[in-house]
Amino acid sequence: MTARTMGSRVTQEMLRRALEGRRVNIVNPLVALTLLISLLASLAILVVLLWDVVAKSMPVWQERGWSVITNDLSPRPAETGMIQGIFGSVMLTVIVVVLSFPLGVAAAIYLEEYARDTRITRLLVANIRNLAGVPSIVYGLLGLSVFVKLILEGVLGQISGRTLIAGGLTLSMLVLSIMVITTQEALRAVPLAIREASFGVGATPWQTIRHHVLPVASPAIFTGSVLTLARAFGESAPLLLAGAVLSTFFAAPEGTPITDLVLGEKYTALPIIIYNWSRQPQQEYIALTAAAIVALLVILLVVNTGTILARDALERRNRM
Amino acid sequence: MQARNVLGTSAPLDLSGDPRRLRKERNVRWLFLSAAVFTILVSVAIVLSLVGEAVAFLQSIASEIDEGLGSLMADGWFPRRDRFDLRTIIWHTLSVSIIAMLVATPLGLGAAVYLSEYARPGVRRVLKPVLEVLAGIPSVVLGYFALRFITPDILRNLWDTAQQSNLMAAGIGVGILIIPLVSSVSEDAMQAVPRALREASYGLGAKKWHTSVRVVFPAALSGIVAALILGLSRAIGETMVVAIAAGATGGSLLQLNPLYGGQTMTGAMASLAIGSDQVAGGVAAFQSLFFVGLLLFLMTLVLNIGSERLVRRFRQRY
Numbered sequence: 001m002t003a004r005t006m007g008s009r010v011t012q013e014m015l016r017r018a019l020e021g022r023r024v025n026i027v028n029p030l031v032a033l034t035l036l037i038s039l040l041a042s043l044a045i046l047v048v049l050l051w052d053v054v055a056k057s058m059p060v061w062q063e064r065g066w067s068v069i070t071n072d073l074s075p076r077p078a079e080t081g082m083i084q085g086i087f088g089s090v091m092l093t094v095i096v097v098v099l100s101f102p103l104g105v106a107a108a109i110y111l112e113e114y115a116r117d118t119r120i121t122r123l124l125v126a127n128i129r130n131l132a133g134v135p136s137i138v139y140g141l142l143g144l145s146v147f148v149k150l151i152l153e154g155v156l157g158q159i160s161g162r163t164l165i166a167g168g169l170t171l172s173m174l175v176l177s178i179m180v181i182t183t184q185e186a187l188r189a190v191p192l193a194i195r196e197a198s199f200g201v202g203a204t205p206w207q208t209i210r211h212h213v214l215p216v217a218s219p220a221i222f223t224g225s226v227l228t229l230a231r232a233f234g235e236s237a238p239l240l241l242a243g244a245v246l247s248t249f250f251a252a253p254e255g256t257p258i259t260d261l262v263l264g265e266k267y268t269a270l271p272i273i274i275y276n277w278s279r280q281p282q283q284e285y286i287a288l289t290a291a292a293i294v295a296l297l298v299i300l301l302v303v304n305t306g307t308i309l310a311r312d313a314l315e316r317r318n319r320m
Numbered sequence: 321m322q323a324r325n326v327l328g329t330s331a332p333l334d335l336s337g338d339p340r341r342l343r344k345e346r347n348v349r350w351l352f353l354s355a356a357v358f359t360i361l362v363s364v365a366i367v368l369s370l371v372g373e374a375v376a377f378l379q380s381i382a383s384e385i386d387e388g389l390g391s392l393m394a395d396g397w398f399p400r401r402d403r404f405d406l407r408t409i410i411w412h413t414l415s416v417s418i419i420a421m422l423v424a425t426p427l428g429l430g431a432a433v434y435l436s437e438y439a440r441p442g443v444r445r446v447l448k449p450v451l452e453v454l455a456g457i458p459s460v461v462l463g464y465f466a467l468r469f470i471t472p473d474i475l476r477n478l479w480d481t482a483q484q485s486n487l488m489a490a491g492i493g494v495g496i497l498i499i500p501l502v503s504s505v506s507e508d509a510m511q512a513v514p515r516a517l518r519e520a521s522y523g524l525g526a527k528k529w530h531t532s533v534r535v536v537f538p539a540a541l542s543g544i545v546a547a548l549i550l551g552l553s554r555a556i557g558e559t560m561v562v563a564i565a566a567g568a569t570g571g572s573l574l575q576l577n578p579l580y581g582g583q584t585m586t587g588a589m590a591s592l593a594i595g596s597d598q599v600a601g602g603v604a605a606f607q608s609l610f611f612v613g614l615l616l617f618l619m620t621l622v623l624n625i626g627s628e629r630l631v632r633r634f635r636q637r638y
Contacts, residue, residue: 002603019525019592025527027527027529028528028529030529031528031529031532031533032434032438032528032529034430035430035431035433035438036428036433036434036438036502037430038429038430038431038434038450039426039427039430039431039434039435039447041427042427042431042450042451042454042499043447043450045454045496046450046453046454046457047471048459048469049461049462049465051468052465052468053461053464053465054480056468060386075325090513094611102355103355103358104354106351106352106356107352107355107356107358107359109352110349110352110353110355110356111356113352114349114352114353115356118577122362123355123360124357124359125358126628127360127363128359128538129361129628130363130621130624130625131359131362133550133553133620133621133624134366134611134617134621135485135556135558135559135586135616135617135620136557136559136612136621137557137559137586137589137593137616138366138370138557138613138616138617139366140593141366141369141370141589141609141610141613142362142365142366142369144593145369145372145373145610146365146369173362176359176362177359177362180359204337204341204343204345205349206344206345206349208349224478227456228454231456232530233458234456234457234459234460234461235458235559236458236459237458237559237560237563237586240593240594241589241593241609246594267448271458271460271560274460274461274464275460275463275560275563277458277565278463278464278468279562279564279569286468289464289468290464290468293460293464294460296458296460296461297457297461299379300458304456
């Protein structure tokens with residue numbers, strides 16, 4: 001054996017080892033496991049949270065049954081209930097839908113379908129992005145000074161502007177920017193070819209939008225809007241400022257016209273009740289708060305699942 | 321011979337269409353434009369209402385309180401006793417936000433790297449909704465969780481000095497709240513890294529973890545930093561978790577130990593808001609709400625613009 005071939009065999013051996021690497025690769029699976037654990041931690045938190053809330057609410061369901069849902073607020077924890085909050089939250093959501101949905105969709109249509117890339121357009125887009133980042137409690141300040149004080153108590157001369165409409169307007173402003181952004185994304189996902197085909201046969205911009213772009217984008221707009229509304233449903237910080245009542249109050253007598261309820265009566269919302277109950281020192285309120293949270297989460301769950309099912313149905317219809 | 325058009329007349333053909341239809345088109349366009357411009361009005365209304373009352377606040381403490389503007393540096397934040405020490409609430413906001421980021425950064429980024437680089441499509445379809453569900457949990461719920469689970473069942477077991485309401489629990493609650501945000505924005509950033517970079521790395525013999533941690537992660541760094549800044553901005557502005565779990569609803573002294581209760585900027589606003597229908601304290605207490613709101617607005621605005629810039633720079637590179 002010559003020195004030369006021996007040398008090359010050594011080199012070959014070194015090369016083979018260097019290429020194959022260590023036999024057992026520990027680092028790779030370790031990193032993968034660490035990463036997976038950090039994701040599973042979120043799952044664990046979610047499970048513990050839900051389990052904790054449901055477990056703490058059990059005594060209330062067993063002792064009180066449905067009365068904890070259907071009773072009015074009462075200073076006595078054994079008799080109190082959350083129906084006023086559920087009613088308030090539903091009414092607020094209706095107001096938010098009526099106001100922010102058309103406004104948000106219209107603004108998004110303008111930005112996506114009409115606007116050219118000018119300085120003004122860029123200002124509008126930047127402004128909407130910033131609005132989406134403003135903390136929700138700051139919207140509460142807007143609601144307090146503009147809707148409660150300036151418009152309702154000032155211009156309209158009401159004794160108290162802390163009514164459903166003030167809360168609804170405040171939440172609408174909060175939701176508006178998010179509504180615009182989700183609708184923009186939905187419109188952007190519509191293929192350009194659809195618009196071009198429509199323009200090609202002589203349709204005007206509005207005809208194109210009305211008959212071709214919106215129908216295709218509608219499932220995504222619908223889902224985005226409902227998810228946004230679900231956020232508004234769970235929102236409470238702005239309502240603290242826009243006049244939701246924390247303590248107990250008498251519900252308006254039966255048969256009060258709906259306009260009076262919206263414009264003139266006190267209101268509260270389900271998340272506000274959760275906030276107020278969670279601050280109470282009495283032991284009974286721990287379980288009561290948990291029960292209110294379960295009610296809130298169940299409502300959100302039903303709405304979200306319903307939306308996803310409805311979207312799938314819409315998409316199937318569109319495809320046919 | 322004169323040129324004739326299709327109709328056989330010599331007049332130029334009017335192709336502008338039905339004037340009624342044109343008018344309708346213009347009106348619709350104006351309608352949409354005004355909806356878009358309305359969003360500017362919202363911003364203007366926010367700024368005006370904040371600035372107006374904030375200036376009024378400064379004027380009224382300068383003229384009506386003995387210490388004048390010095391009350392902005394008095395001992396502690398007790399608005400109903402005319403003590404408006406901003407350092408107290410800003411420090412508490414920072415300590416809650418730092419704790420929140422310590423929770424959300426490893427969990428959010430780890431989840432993002434896993435979902436973007438490691439998870440197979442099937443696993444992804446199962447695990448990704450977990451973060452989406454977590455994102456849908458209202459903040460009052462996390463406030464309750466922080467107050468009734470994190471403090472008694474976790475913190476009190478680790479440190480028996482922890483108060484019933486404390487900044488640490490609030491910070492952890494806020495952290496949980498922003499995990500989905502941090503993770504989804506940084507996952508988007510990593511997904512935007514071109515495949516070619518990963519393939520080049522594999523081609524040079526790098527392993528999976530090496531590629532993820534040393535190639536993809538740095539390439540997506542500006543997007544990831546943007547995600548963290550956005551998370552920080554959300555943490556600073558989060559109200560309900562702090563209002564429920566951080567305690568000290570009447571006001572507080574500067575508290576360096578996060579195991580004690582203390583009032584943050586948003587916590588201070590929430591507790592002033594509760595009293596606002598009974599007009600507790602002087603006029604200045606009520607106006608301070610707007611002053612703190614303005615500070616909060618400016619802080620989050622700066623952070624959001626910074627994060628937006630980073631995202632844009634990152635998009636341009638690829």
